[in-house]
Amino acid sequence: MMEYMRKLRCLTPFVFAALAFAQHPFEVVTGKPFDSALPKDFYLEGNAIPTEKLNATLVHLPDGARALFALIDTTGYSANIQAKYVGMIITEGDVTVCGQKIGVGSYGFGWTRPTSGTDPGKFSLYNQAGAKLAECSTPRDANLKQPKPLQLLPNKDATARLYYGRFGLDVK
Numbered sequence: 001m002m003e004y005m006r007k008l009r010c011l012t013p014f015v016f017a018a019l020a021f022a023q024h025p026f027e028v029v030t031g032k033p034f035d036s037a038l039p040k041d042f043y044l045e046g047n048a049i050p051t052e053k054l055n056a057t058l059v060h061l062p063d064g065a066r067a068l069f070a071l072i073d074t075t076g077y078s079a080n081i082q083a084k085y086v087g088m089i090i091t092e093g094d095v096t097v098c099g100q101k102i103g104v105g106s107y108g109f110g111w112t113r114p115t116s117g118t119d120p121g122k123f124s125l126y127n128q129a130g131a132k133l134a135e136c137s138t139p140r141d142a143n144l145k146q147p148k149p150l151q152l153l154p155n156k157d158a159t160a161r162l163y164y165g166r167f168g169l170d171v172k
Helices: 002-022 031-037 079-084
Strands: 028-029 041-044 047-060 066-072 085-089 095-097 098-103 105-112 121-127 132-138 151-154 159-165 166-170
Touching: 028 031, 028 066, 028 151, 041 066, 041 085, 041 105, 047 151, 079 105, 085 095, 095 166, 098 132, 121 166, 132 166
Parallel strands: none
Antiparallel strands: 028 047, 041 047, 047 066, 066 085, 085 105, 095 098, 105 121, 121 132, 151 159, 159 166
């Protein structure tokens, strides 16, 4: 028994190190931590644009950092702003959107839906100054049970799916 305990003590630091590097799934955060993280307004291209609390999701990323995804209300802003942006992302860790790895920071995004029911949508990611960082096609998911204006659905692995209505894209 003593020999077993000695070996176990020797392995303990390695077990904790392995657990620290293990990838966990995305985890949705609610309640006070969510309320505290959501800004009232989001700053893009010189504009403080109101966020939509009902269409926002705070998650712990697989590495433990947090990321916030929300729609913004561009009503009353210029046609350029309304055409370009529907939402924002604030992340405290690396996230991959549209196959593009983005680092710690804040970003605006646009998401156009097609006029035809079967065509894909288009997601565009911008930095706060308005420069395009990524763009991708977003297929329509007819099997999504209850689409919402914006939602992030974690998968069992270290990925999630961000939806704008029925149009979705992978987030890693």
